[in-house]
Amino acid sequence: MNECNVILDSLDTFATREGDPAPGIYARLFAAHPELEALFLMDTDGGVRGSMLQQAFDCLIDVAEGGRMAEVVLGAERVNHKSYGVPDNLFDIFFLAIRDSVKASLADDWTAQTDAAWTRLLAQASQASYP
Template identity: 75%
Template sequence: MSDLDLILQSLEALAEREGDPAPAIYARLFADHPDLEPLFLMDTDGGVRGSMLRQSFDCLIDMAEGGIMAPVILGAERVNHGTYGVPDNLFDAFFNTIRDCVKAAMRSDWTAETDAAWSRLLARTAALADA
């Protein structure tokens, strides 16, 4: 199975098992990186978080497909988030949090092959910081 198939399959499993994954993803992000939570103080209805998560899913899928959209968007968003005081390592932490929540949702269906596909994908997104 290709990395793209594994990534899509795992994201579909997340949607099926979690419904809206945003609460779990942001709860884990803020538990692991409490310094990020104050940045969302004005997001009282979760709209910014939801939009950010949708764009992140779109970028992850585009990266897995070998598309050209994600590198441009992620490059711009790294700069944008830097103006909020978010360093590159914490920018990348969000994608790691998504992976961790996908893994938790999949439980025993998470395989070594899926883990490897996610590792390769996240390495490519992190490498964009050096581009």
């Protein structure tokens, strides 16, 4: 299986097993970085968190597929987020929380190949920016 399919496959399994992945991913993010929870106090219905996570998944899939959308979206959001008080490096931390949630859900189905594919994916996502 090529690396793109390894990623898509892991996301597919994750989606099947978890249903709505948002609560678990944000719980993981806030456990590692409790100070971030306060940023979302206004997001009482979870709508912002949900659409942010959806965009993050879209970006990861685009990076895996070798597309050009993620660099535009991530480039723009890195700038937008500075005005919400969110520094650049938190994007990597968010992607890590996603990766760790997928890994926990896949459990024994998370192989060395899956791990290597995700390591490369996150390195690419970290560098994806435009211009």
